Structures are given as structure tokens and as C-alpha cells.
Amino acid sequence: MMETTRHYAAAALFDLDGVVFDTEPQYTEFWGKQGALYHPEIEHFEQRIKGQTLVQIFDRWFAGQDEARRRITAALDRFESGMAYDYVPGVEDFLRSLRAAGIPTAVVTSSNDEKMQNVYRAHPEFKGYFDRILTSEHFRRSKPDPDCYLLGAAGFRLPVDRCVVFEDSFNGLKAGRAAGMKVVGLSTTNAAEAIAPLCDVVIPDFRDFDVEKVKALLA
Numbered sequence: 001m002m003e004t005t006r007h008y009a010a011a012a013l014f015d016l017d018g019v020v021f022d023t024e025p026q027y028t029e030f031w032g033k034q035g036a037l038y039h040p041e042i043e044h045f046e047q048r049i050k051g052q053t054l055v056q057i058f059d060r061w062f063a064g065q066d067e068a069r070r071r072i073t074a075a076l077d078r079f080e081s082g083m084a085y086d087y088v089p090g091v092e093d094f095l096r097s098l099r100a101a102g103i104p105t106a107v108v109t110s111s112n113d114e115k116m117q118n119v120y121r122a123h124p125e126f127k128g129y130f131d132r133i134l135t136s137e138h139f140r141r142s143k144p145d146p147d148c149y150l151l152g153a154a155g156f157r158l159p160v161d162r163c164v165v166f167e168d169s170f171n172g173l174k175a176g177r178a179a180g181m182k183v184v185g186l187s188t189t190n191a192a193e194a195i196a197p198l199c200d201v202v203i204p205d206f207r208d209f210d211v212e213k214v215k216a217l218l219a
Contacts, residue, residue, distance in 0.1 A: 008102045010218055011156045011163045013149055013181070014130075016109035018168035018189040021085045021119075024050075030079050038068055050169060050189060053110040053142045080115050085122040088188060090206030095129040101211045106132035106152045108165075110142050131156075143171040146179035153179070164214055173198035182217045184209070 018024040028046045035045025039061060042048065049057045054076070062068050098105055107130050109116075116135055119126055127133065132155050134148060141147040153163045165176030168189040176183040177198055185192075185199035192202045200217060203209050 008215075009158065009162055010103055010214065011153065011158050012098055012103055012105045012166065012214065013108050013152045013163055013176075014105065014166045015168060015172045016107055016111055016119075018088075019166050019186055020088060020091055020107065022088050022188060023083060023085065024168070024189045026079075026083050030076065034072055034075070038062070038065075038072075052171060053136060055136075056142060077114065080118050083118065085119055088186070088205050090209070092129070094206040094209060097211050098214070099129075103211065103214065104131040104156050106130055106134060106155065108134045108148045108152045110136050110148075112136045143169070144174035144178065146175050149175055149179040149181060153181070162218060164217055168195075170195065170198065184217070 014020055017027065028050075031046035031049055035042060035048075039045050045061075049061070052060070054073070058069050058072075062072070095105060113135055116133065132152065134152055134155075136142065139148045139151055149163070149165055150160070153160050156163075160180040161182075163179075163181040165172075165179070165181045165183045166186065167173045167176055167183060168186040170190065173183055173185055173195055183199050183201075185195040185202045187195065187202055187204050192204070196202050201213070
């Protein structure tokens with residue numbers, strides 16, 4: 001008889017870009033071009049908007065510019081349809097090990113459902129790694145508001161102190177902190193020393209991170 005995996009009373013909640021997929025360099029390129037086109041007066045526009053949702057970017061930098069918004073949205077849709085969705089090193093093995101240990105997992109992303117369809121086409125196995133997938137359509141307030149991560153914890157009927165958040169952006173890290181969860185920061189997007197104050201642990205990728213380290217964080 002096959003041994004049944006015992007459930008471990010904890011959950012792992014993952015941001016998408018820069019955490020599961022190494023897509024941030026591609027977004028940096030895209031937003032660098034948009035910045036040069038629409039805001040040439042702003043140096044390093046692509047760095048200024050990092051970790052923000054499209055709604056946040058539009059509200060802050062393109063207020064009242066309906067035509068620019070339409071053009072950028074169309075360009076972003078085309079760009080995301082052709083992006084390379086390469087996994088962050090070690091993340092697939094880590095996700096499988098969480099499943100084997102009985103630790104449920106969720107994606108908690110500010111990406112929309114249209115973007116996720118591109119992910120599913122590129123990686124048919126993706127949904128099998130996660131118990132829940134929460135996108136921007138599922139919550140009203142975006143990161144750094146903790147709403148999305150609180151929703152993730154509620155979906156597993158777990159208290160916030162039994163959840164570990166994996167994030168890379170400042171807004172995402174702040175959201176995990178505000179939710180009262182343990183936070184593992186990935187230095188895929190920002191320097192390790194820059195994000196360290198917002199994290200319990202900082203890692204470059206998942207190759208040296210395992211289930212026992214998750215349990216140690218929650219002990």
C-alpha cells in the first residue's frame with residue numbers, strides 16, 4: 001500500500017515573476033523602452049516601476065493619458081505572449097518537495113488571467129505544482145497591501161504565522177511582512193542587501209533551499 005503523505009500545518013505562497021519565473025530582465029527591457037518613449041525625462045524609468053502592477057504604473061505615471069495606456073497595454077499583451085518563461089533555478093524540485101511533505105502551495109500574483117494563459121501554454125505542467133492560483137482578478141488591493149496574502153492564507157484555513165511568502169520585489173516583500181507571515185526574499189530582481197531588512201531569509205534561487213528550512217522558519 002502506498003504511504004499517504006501527512007499534511008503539515010503550513011503553506012507556501014509564491015509570487016510569480018522573479019520568484020517562480022526568471023522574467024524580470026525581460027520586463028526591465030520592456031519598461032525601459034516604454035520609459036524612453038513616454039517619459040524620456042525620467043532616468044531609469046524601468047527601475048522606478050519595478051514591483052508595481054500595471055494599474056499602479058498607469059495611476060502614477062499615465063494619469064489621464066488614455067491613448068498611451070491603450071498603446072502600452074496592447075504592447076504588453078504582445079510582449080507577454082512571446083516571453084520566455086524560464087523557471088528560477090531549483091524551483092521545480094522545491095515545489096515537488098513541498099507537495100511530498102504535505103505543504104500546500106499557492107501562486108499569489110498581480111498578473112492577470114490573460115497573462116496566466118500564456119504561462120499555461122508555455123508550461124502545461126504549471127498548474128500541477130500549485131493548489132491555488134490567485135491573480136489580480138481575485139483581490140481588490142494590490143501589493144504592498146497584504147490583502148492578497150491574507151486571502152491566500154484564508155484559502156488554506158491557516159493562521160498567518162503558519163505561512164511563508166516567497167517574494168522578490170519591495171512591494172511584495174512589504175505585503176508579506178504586513179500580512180504577518182515569514183518572508184523569504186529572492187535576490188533575482190534587487191540586490192540581497194537592499195531587500196534584507198524586509199526578509200527573514202534572502203536566497204539567490206531555490207537550489208540550496210529545502211523543506212527543512214521552511215519548517216525551521218516556522219519553528
